[in-house]
Amino acid sequence: MWGIFSPYPSTTSDIKLVMSRDSKTSLEAGLAAVKSEDWKTAKTILETVAMDDNPQRAVQAQIGLVVVYAKTGDIAGAMTLSEILAQSNNPEIQEWANRSLEELLKRNRTDINARIEEDGTGFVPFEDFNDSKPNINETIITPDNTPNHDNHEHSSSIVPVKINKLPTIHWRRSGRAKTWQEKKLDLIPLRLxxxxxxxxxxxxxxxxxxxxxxxxxxxxxxxxxxxxxxxxxxxxxxxxxxxxxxxxxxxxxxxxxxxxxxxxxxxxxxxxxxxxxxxxxxxxxxxxxxxxxxxxxxxxxxxxxxxxxxxxxxxxxxxxxxxxxxxxxxxxxxxxxxxxxxxxxxxxxxxxxxxxxxxxxxxxxxxxxxxxxxxxxxxxxxxxxxxxxxxxxxxxxxxxxxxxxxxxxxxxxxxxxxxxxxxxxxxxxxxxxxxxxxxxxxxxxxxxxxxxxxxxxxxxxxxxxxxxxxxxxxxxxxxxxxxxxxxxxxxxxxxxxxxxxxxxxxxxxxxxxxxxxxWRLDRELDIDNTNAIKVRKQIFGLQIAPFLGIPTGLAFALLIGVVWQTLYALKILNLKWIYDDWGFAAGCIAIGFSIGTLIRINAYFPELKSTSIQTNEHLPALLTNPAAIGIDSHGVKLHGKILGRRGVSNSLGQDLILQTTSALIKMHHVSFGQPVNPQDFIGRQVTVTGWLRRDATPWLDIQSVRTQTGKTINSTHPIWATVVAVAFQAWGAYILLKG
Structure with a gap:
């Protein structure tokens, strides 16, 4: 019980409690952890405070992080943050950062490759830093005593940074050539x-x-x-x-x-x-x-x-x-x-x-x-x-x-x-x-x-x-x-x-x-492009049917033009007064696009049968199929969290991502005519049913989104695709009839 009421965090639960308070209290706790040399706690708290909207507290947290990084051996991180702080217009912060850079530059740098291989965070012991580290009790990092003279102006050039850690991935670290023959480049295509x-x-x-x-x-x-x-x-x-x-x-x-x-x-x-x-x-x-x-x-x-x-x-x-x-x-x-x-x-x-x-x-x-x-x-x-x-x-x-x-x-x-x-x-x-x-x-x-x-x-x-x-x-x-x-x-x-x-x-x-x-070197990856992958041509044809409709419509317009010009020349049929300016070609193109879209709709949005729907555990296999294309979709029912920007900036749904246990998937959704859309569920756990498509960028076409409370949103993508196709067909017919 004492740990909860203690002014400094001592356990994981205490850290969470401290970080849930206002950022000023968290800053105090982070700097207190630096004083007590609890580097792990200090790093956890200060990296969060460094993202604070208040530039004064963000700078103070970054200064504390320089000490933490240097003490734990992340000299590169300490150098980078010191370099950022040295750009400040505040003379005290500049002086502090420059002294830090001087001290860090004197240290013998541990090989960065060995560091990253040894520990995922890049930390190795860095001894004797106490003799040279800046005093954390100086006024520039004490929360209540930071100089106030033009502070906001001086700190505005400092951008808070949160350091993210990559997931653990094994790298072969295959070697490089000692001598090699350079390949000549023909730059003419690039210049053109x-x-x-x-x-x-x-x-x-x-x-x-x-x-x-x-x-x-x-x-x-x-x-x-x-x-x-x-x-x-x-x-x-x-x-x-x-x-x-x-x-x-x-x-x-x-x-x-x-x-x-x-x-x-x-x-x-x-x-x-x-x-x-x-x-x-x-x-x-x-x-x-x-x-x-x-x-x-x-x-x-x-x-x-x-x-x-x-x-x-x-x-x-x-x-x-x-x-x-x-x-x-x-x-x-x-x-x-x-x-x-x-x-x-x-x-x-x-x-x-x-x-x-x-x-x-x-x-x-x-x-x-x-x-x-x-x-x-x-x-x-x-x-x-x-x-x-x-x-x-x-x-x-x-x-x-x-x-x-x-x-x-x-x-x-x-x-x-x-x-x-x-x-x-x-x-x-x-x-x-x-x-x-x-x-x-x-x-x-x-x-x-x-x-x-x-x-x-x-x-x-x-x-x-x-x-x-x-x-x-x-x-x-x-x-x-x-x-x-x-x-x-x-x-x-x-x-x-x-x-x-x-x-x-x-x-x-x-x-x-x-x-x-x-060059006869060991490869970082075992990639072999000798295996041929077959994809049915008719499937690809369906994929690009709307775009094939455009040249098809243009070809049809040329055919019609030649036919009635011939009939007019032979005095068999007089339609030249209607189609004298070839503006009807736009109508043929619109109709061709419309027909192609209608042909593709049923294949693009097949019925989702419960017996064939795939779930989260099948996701890696579905995403690694080299023969898949967009129209060859899989019905899926995935559980995850919706990520993305909130508000007007995401009104087109350009930043909708589903975070599952194994991957992030871009989502496409059309919500015209609906009072709610997936944006309203950003940050919440949901179940998404739809069509998973594998192209150069995999994505999930949403059929429905269901929250844990039972609220459901249905996508109107197939409906609006049909509306657009019919509209183009009507427009094309109007052009042809009007002449």
Missing amino acids: LTAGSFVALFWVVRIIIVFITSTINNTLVWLPFLEPIQLLYQDPTTFLLVLFFLLIATSPWLLDKLLSSLYGIQSLETTVLEMHSQEALRILKRFNTQRRGNIKIKLLPIAAPIAFTYGHLPSMSRIVMSQGLLQQLTDDEIAAMLALQLGHVAHWDASVMSLVLLVTIPIYKLYQLVSTWGDRVNITFVSYIYIAISSLIYGVWCLCTGCVIALSQVRLYYADLFATNFTGNPNGITRALLKISNGIANDIQKQEQTNWRLESLNISLPVGFKQSITLGSLAPHVTFESLLMWDYLNPYRYWLTVNNTHPMLGDRIQRLLAIVGK
Whole structure:
């Protein structure tokens, strides 16, 4: 009983009780645990407080974590947090962090590879730290005595970080080549695709601008006493072209400001990078020497392991690495990811991707802002307006991002080969890619939603967050060889991933391991692409039936046009006055799409029979079938917890995930016409019945969601698919009849 009323936690139950109080009390308990050298308790509490919305308490918790990490041997973690704290404008925090960095740099670094293999947390004993550690009784970390002079302003640059721990996975740690022959790269296709992506983005943005300006002027014309703005009638082509080139030229500095203010990125000193990976620093210096570069390394303080590049010339490029990547990857894997990012600089595709970030990040932030406003509204009608506006903005963001999907896929194949040539370590690249996927899934599972940073930066990341959701979460339960088979064996994999932002991870790894085989090294994974997988052609035809209907309708329109032009020429039938402008072709295309959709509906949503429904224990086997495609679904009844964002920002259901005991599964749901939807059950245990589909990104089409209290939601997806098909058919018939 005394433990419960004690001011400091001494047992697990006490920790839970303390953490359930307000964050100030938890901070006091965490710092008290540091004083009593109860490192485990201190780490548990302070990592939670470090995520506090109050920047003052978050900074105090981070300072305490530096002491904890250093004492328990996580020198890399202590260095990273000290580097973040050193960026503060508060002079006392700066002084404290700089002294910590100096002391930590004096210590002999234990090999990070041995550390991670020995203990999943990366902790090893670190002796004699008491002589040099900062005094935790100093005023800057005492909860009640923190300096108040401009405290909020000084602390605003510090981003609280929660360190996530990856599930235990066995890694072979296969070796690397000592000498190797570099594979020559034909960069012409990549350069053409880069130019094509620039053109596609330019025209899409131009169409959006013209639509907005035309809508504004048409509205002004319609309203009384107002005149249209003549400037908005001007052709924006020249202005937009000049603007795009200016954005590319200034992208390093513009993105420095944008990412610093919105994402909290900070400079990462080479001494800190060296503490995490000495090889990465050597690779960076070698690249700068060869390319006359001056690449700057930035730190993104989030727990998900990601990296991306922006800029253009080697002397004006930046590589961003997250705190999670530095902590979850080993020395050679960090170096491999750095080399992969250097490939984007060397191949010049980073310039267009920088332009994409400059265009899409403000749009995404506007979508977030409108969603936040909508969450504050209590009037139903007004909230629907915010939902419509935010969904429209999100659609524009997706459209602009989609302009560079092809480049986003192809450039990663080139970057993988560049990194292989530069490091001679394809096994290390393989491990790094898999760990990133695993770390992203772990971060989503910890936060119980998709981090907005992951989604907004997704197009520029080495591994996509959507492909990581199931792959990364299922990895501790199933071998990577089984998980990746679909990616490199399914005969229709390239057709089914045309709208994916990233290439299939298994396909990339299979190519890397093919190089390992040529170099006669031991492979990290036993991947063999010699086995042929057969998928019935008629099944694939049903899968793409709506899209096949479009060229079929166009062909039918051409046939009709030729026939009645011939009949008119022969003076047999006069329909030319009706179809003189070939506008009827749009009607034929609409009818073709409608027929294809109707053909697919029954096969896409088969009846769910209780005798054939699969449950949680069958999930790993269903997800590792390399011959499956989306239409070849399995009826399932899964128990789990719904994860995702709440409120207006998730009005389209873009972030609905089912967390089961073995994997995370993306969910699709259509709730139009219903008063409730799965968003209302986020964070609750549910039973989901539906169709599990295995494509490049596995997903679950919901039929019904049932809570533990018996409340049920039914999806209207099949109904609305039928409505859309009938609407297109009616529209097409109207065009044909009207002429």
